[in-house]
Amino acid sequence: MKKQASIIVSMSVLFLMSFCLHQNRAEKMDPLTIESKTEKPGLSFTCVYDNYRVNPELKTEWGFAVVINMPSENILFDTGGDPDILLYNMKKIGIHPDSINKVVISHGHYDHIGGLPGFLDENRNVTVFLPPSVPNAVKKMITGKGAEFVEVSEVCKISDFIYSTGELSGYPNEQALVIDSKKGVIVITGCAHPGIVRIVEKAKEMMGVTDVYLVTGGFHHPPLSVVKKFVELGVKKVAPSHCSGDPVRKAFAEEYGQDFIAYGVGKIIEIK
Template sequence: MQKLEFLIILVLILIFLIPQAMAKDLNLTIVYDNNPYDKKLETAWGFSCLVEGTEKTILFDVGGEGDLLCENMKKLEIDPKEVDIVVLSHIHQDHIGGLFDFLKENHNVTVYLPESFTKEVKKDIEKAGAKLVEVKKPAQITEEVYSTGELGKRIKEQSLVIKTEKGLVVITGCAHPGIVEIVKKVKEIDSCDVFFVLGGFHLLSMKESQIKEISKEMKELKVKKIAPCHCSGDLAREIFQKEYKEDFIEAGVGKKIKIENAFSEKTIGK
């Protein structure tokens, strides 16, 4: 009888542990931002975020200065050669300026950029040895990662979406089309709830009442966690922190965010 009880307990333990062992975390590291976080890193106007744990390692945006991007990567012990894909949100210099210094370190990458980028930029990327993919409509990048496609009218911009077991993770560059509009578009593309939104929200020039309304709308859209940085502004960060409380994540250069058990074996598709 004791042996049977032992076997039952062992089976139950295995049933609990095996799915966890097979699960994989999503790791996000802000490599470049104008907001400080890790004191050993330099700040500068712009944004870049490393995405690890997905089928391919992705660098979303590359900041404005290549030497600073590469130096911050070095201090964070990130090997540029480990990056498989670069995704550029939009054509502004503070998001693409570091690209060619990065490509000197690793040109064996695929660069996903909005179709509206200039011919000159596209040619220079190909000359540097990288593969180029132009994005206009929502596009699959890997098994669990896709682009929203070009959004906005005056400034065309794409955002990155990662499908996890906990919901969708959205990374924005500057959110020129509007952060609420981006989240609404994501929910149109995929019916899953939005678990986490990280990046620039483009709220620097907005009044307190406008930012409060946006924060309210994000709550209504059931965005669980939030981490505004880059062009979001201090006022917006304060307002979102009050609204989201423990679900607000302070973000700045060097910030590392781990979403545990984000992917099952089926999700990764390996």
């Protein structure tokens, strides 16, 4: 096994450390450079798997998956628990598996990785970014299907304007995605086992920002005091789903009003 670390410095604004372990191939990852002076592109993200329903034509099941559509590439974040449901929903929405360039796995629970084998049967020309703590059987399955994987330990760049928080400790360990969008920083979490507040704090720290445009994904049924904490953290919009829990969704809806987004399978959020 070869490990290679890249520690890169950006030119002017933010200096961050990148450290991605690249299993299977000893290639350096792209430098982690926050493109703060580059014009940020529009993007959208579509929830393709969730236990909350937005589009009744789609199948609803316990789990989480989102497709992030960037001008340069498409990223699948988590894969839900059932490959048939994942592929059904993607195709119904009009997202062909072949259009996905990268897959990011938040953590090793079945409701986030269960759809991965079936997805790779349809498209193995992807790189799968996962925390090292994901079971070895999953890593073997990925290479067995003909795809490759990258273990993400620390903060690193996944794609232009898209970063991982790195593997944060929890039960189990987990990574979240942070998008540097033209509206501000967006955080997408799987189950938030390390704690949703901690993940948002990590995102703010790594991006060097004082507020966050949007936090979405599974919040792992935090206490209702999380709502006040989000306001203090400068979170402008929230779209909790999956394992967030109905009481927290209700409390967020009351506090955030129009800035609460009823998230669930079929929901498309566009950042223009």
